[in-house]
Amino acid sequence: MSVFPFRDGGIVAVSQILLCVLLLGVVSPSMAAVIKDIRMWHAPDHSRLVFDMDKRSKFKVFTLEKPGRVVIDLDNAKLNTDIPAPGQTGQFISRIRKGSPDGSKTRLVFDLNKPVRYFIRLLNPSDNFAYRLVVDFYHQNYDPNKKAPTPVVPDRSTPRDPNRELLVMIDPGHGGEDSGARGKRTYEKDVVLQISKKLKRLIDAQPGMRAELTRTGDYYVKLRKRSGLARQKRADLFISVHADGFTNPRARGASVYALSLRGATSETAKILANKENLSDLAGGVNLADKDDLLAGVLLDLSMSSTVNQSISFGREVLDELKKIGKVHSRRVEQAGFVVLKSPDVPSILVETAYITNPQEENLLRSNKHQNKIAKAVMAGIKRFLAKSPAYYARQ
Numbered sequence: 001m002s003v004f005p006f007r008d009g010g011i012v013a014v015s016q017i018l019l020c021v022l023l024l025g026v027v028s029p030s031m032a033a034v035i036k037d038i039r040m041w042h043a044p045d046h047s048r049l050v051f052d053m054d055k056r057s058k059f060k061v062f063t064l065e066k067p068g069r070v071v072i073d074l075d076n077a078k079l080n081t082d083i084p085a086p087g088q089t090g091q092f093i094s095r096i097r098k099g100s101p102d103g104s105k106t107r108l109v110f111d112l113n114k115p116v117r118y119f120i121r122l123l124n125p126s127d128n129f130a131y132r133l134v135v136d137f138y139h140q141n142y143d144p145n146k147k148a149p150t151p152v153v154p155d156r157s158t159p160r161d162p163n164r165e166l167l168v169m170i171d172p173g174h175g176g177e178d179s180g181a182r183g184k185r186t187y188e189k190d191v192v193l194q195i196s197k198k199l200k201r202l203i204d205a206q207p208g209m210r211a212e213l214t215r216t217g218d219y220y221v222k223l224r225k226r227s228g229l230a231r232q233k234r235a236d237l238f239i240s241v242h243a244d245g246f247t248n249p250r251a252r253g254a255s256v257y258a259l260s261l262r263g264a265t266s267e268t269a270k271i272l273a274n275k276e277n278l279s280d281l282a283g284g285v286n287l288a289d290k291d292d293l294l295a296g297v298l299l300d301l302s303m304s305s306t307v308n309q310s311i312s313f314g315r316e317v318l319d320e321l322k323k324i325g326k327v328h329s330r331r332v333e334q335a336g337f338v339v340l341k342s343p344d345v346p347s348i349l350v351e352t353a354y355i356t357n358p359q360e361e362n363l364l365r366s367n368k369h370q371n372k373i374a375k376a377v378m379a380g381i382k383r384f385l386a387k388s389p390a391y392y393a394r395q
Contacts, residue, residue, distance in 0.1 A: 033057035033077040033131070035106065038084060041176035043219035045142070047090035050177055051108075051133040053077070059133065061120055068112040072120065072135070077106040092116050092137040115140035134177075168203050168211045168381065169235035171339055172196040173242040176220035181245025183361035188243040189218065191364045195352060196241045198374035203381070223338040230345045237313065237384075238347035239377065240339045243355040243364055244328070252357045253328030254373075256318040257349040258310035259341060260334035307334075309346040312387070317348060317380030324372045325353070325363070350377060 033055035041048045058075040079098050086095040092113055099107040119136040123129075172193040174180035180188030196213055203211035212233060214226045221229075230238045244255065314332035321327055328351070340347040352373050353360040363369040 031076070032104070033074065035074075035077060035079045035081060035133075037081050039177065040084060040088065040090065041217075041219040042090040043176075043215070043217070043221070046136055046138045046219075047092050048176060048219070049135045049137075051135070052129065053131040053133060056122065056124075056131050057133075059120075059122065068115065070110040070112065070116070070118055070137075072108045072110075072133075073101065074106045074108070074133070076104050079106050090137070110135075110137075117142045119144075165208055165210045166237075166385075167233060167235045168209065168237045168239065169214065169230040169233060169345075170196045170200055170203075170211050171214040171226045171238065171240040173240055174220070175215050175218055178220050181243055181355045183355040183364075184358065186355055186361050186365055188245065188355055191243055191355070191370070192241045192352070193218070195370045195373050198370055199239070199241070199377055202374055202378040206378075226339045227342045227345070227347065230342055230347070235345050237381065238340075238342060238345045239317075240337070240347070240349040242349060242351050243353055244351040245356045246354060247356075249356055249358060251328070252354045252360050253326040254318075254321045254353055255328040255333055255351045256314040256321070257333045257335050257337060257340070257351070258314045259307050259347065260336050306342070306344055306346055309388075310340070310348055313346050313380075313384045314348040316383040316387070317350060317377055320376040320380040320383070321350075321373070324369075324376050328354075 033053050035051050035053050037052040039050045039052065057077045060073045060075075062071050063069065064071060083096050083098055089096060094111045094113050097109040097111065099109065101107050117138045117140055119138075121134055123132045123134055125131060172189070172195075174187075174189040174192070176189075178189065180192070182188065193215070200211040200213060203209050212229075212235075214229050215221045226240070227238065229235075244251070311332050311334070318327065318330075318332055322330075332348075335349075337349050340349060353364055355361050355364055
């Protein structure tokens, strides 16, 4: 029997050593974690790369300078997919290289175009995905803990400035690694972006009106940031565009949501918990110098007024959607969606159709039907503005 000598003079059968090594998963290629795919999304302020893996792998990260590089070493892992070409890697990365420093590790080298801040984490399996190594690159001065300054919100109790365009913030739902609901051939994130861009063109063509998108491409924007953008831009209206999904493929029809009163109450509590949020809320009234009771009453009034305006806005849009197809609910529904929780911007969420219904999926993929949806929402906006107080009246 073959033996293997150790430094302490003991001997162990080679077969025993091999058994131990195999059980530990050190030398067996089948035990290595396999990187099966690399997915990327590039936003104006960051890039996200996701490495899809079939198993968990320990990893180590370090940086090198001159030139700047971020390096990730994955233990007992192998790469089984193509490295993205340099032109596909976004604004922060000039190219991605791979290596194997000791035969069992996989080394990923990110050659940088500029100084960056990066965040790297390994996610456990969820939904249809196995393990994922998520790598985010931001500008060097990015601070994830920095609070955005509270903007000055126009006083809605007085006529609006005729020289200021009325701004509609359009929010295409999901994006990036968050695909939303899925049909047989379609992702929600894609069709809602297409519809949102069509709606933006219609709004921009209106005298005295313009629109902005919370995202302009296939990347993810945090939910709070979406409604936050509406406030930062001093938006007059907010519309989040979605496509519904359900386990029963027969479910069909459009629907419109506004914030629930319960959701408004919970949001009021969150805002009141942070005094920095209290400047210029509630229709231009500064709540930061008010006592808690008075601030709470004023904020509740503002939230209630905004919810009521949102319901009225949603009703006009829903009436127009009824003209182009079936609706799932004949009244404006209310729920605690995070994107609807702006205290002073009337906000609605439009579920354009059920992407999990084969017939409605085909409609959502149709350029003609997308235009119908955009025109219906545009008509709803016009109806709401025509019925609204003097603040919304076009001068």
